[in-house]
Amino acid sequence: MRELGPNEILFILAAVRWTLLLSITAFLGGAMGGVPVALARTSEFRWMRLTATGYIKIFQGTPLLMQLFLAFFVPGLFGWSVDPWMAAVLGLSLHASAFLGEIWRGAIESVPRGQWEAAASLGLHYSPKMALVVAPQAMRIAIPPTIGFLVQLVKGTSLASIIGFVELTRAAQVINNATFKPFTIFALVALVYFLICWPMSAYSKRMERKLLIASR
């Protein structure tokens, strides 16, 4: 049995970088997928809206843990073997793309109808209308809930430990198995997550309140 010394604590804290890297990568992947999902969800074509809604519902209706398991096993069906890192990035990115798509749909729809009509009457086609008129206004509304989702995503990366990716939670388990100081170790880990997530939640809450006042 090992003692819980500075080296062990440092091992846990150093694993934060994997949690952060996974969160950022999954967020970027999710953002790349989220834009087309949001656009399809607000499209004028019914089949696109339905497809996007189905995609979103599948991710909202199944546990993130199951999504990660499937991200780990499905590539194997095609003969690609993925390591835990790639499976975690794939699973969390797809998960994020559905949730961000739904958040951004709300933001796009909250842009007043008159703005759309004004853009159309200026002769703007779909892409310039979205890029120059709708997106800049939607973005302002989308920031607080997007950051709120980022908190969910950071917390979600802890589940990557279950498919064997060594991030903060997994590192804590490894050290706990060697030192058996579960209370201290998991309290420390909770504190680290809290320090990452709390500023973002607080910021998102404050911004939301500000927007609410501004829209009155």
Place this chain on the structure above:
Amino acid sequence: MRWWTRSARLTKRVSRVSYEFDFAAVFAAWPELLQGMLNSLVLSALAMVIGMVVAVGGALGKTSGPRPLRLMIDGYIELIRNTPFLVQIFLIYFGLPALGIRLSSNMAALLALVVNVGAYGIEIVRAGIESIQKGQIEAGKSLGMRPLQIFRYIILKPAIQAIYPSLTSQFILLMLNSSVCSAIAASELTAVAGDIQSRTFRSFEVYFVVTCMYLAMSVLFWTVFAATERVFLRKATR
């Protein structure tokens, strides 16, 4: 890993390029899967009911309690909302015994879910309480309504109308979140999937079927909750 098992796995991996599905092995275990699904539902329902008690108590404390209590409730909410559920469940299952509190994995799972949903529930219930305006109650009085009528039509019904959608979606989130309880081997659906997988090695098939089971539960609850909302909580047309 011994060399022969490794080489056996390698052969298997190469041959997997043309994967042959075998769902029969999974469906053979249907009694287990059904039991696991039932356990997940019972676990979620229990956690929701007890969690609502926590939520109502917390919301009352937050709206009308003394300042130190309000701060404590705020601290609890922030702490739970900003840490992963997996870490919370580890802290309860592995951490509490160090303080002399030993729980079975099912009890630890239930406690963790209650603690978690309680924090989210407080904010929902508080929003419901705050949605009732004093003027409405006064209007009821001036119409000559009895106190019980006022409580039923002016306080309870609008409050439930206000929180019902967030409460039901919180329940579905809780039900999906309960899959994380497999990490401490609580007997629910995901843990059953793990068992079947380690016995049959049909990883994809098992997790695909179980994911579909979760999706079916979500769809069922979405439909039922939306229907009850339409039938019982219809808002008066303006």
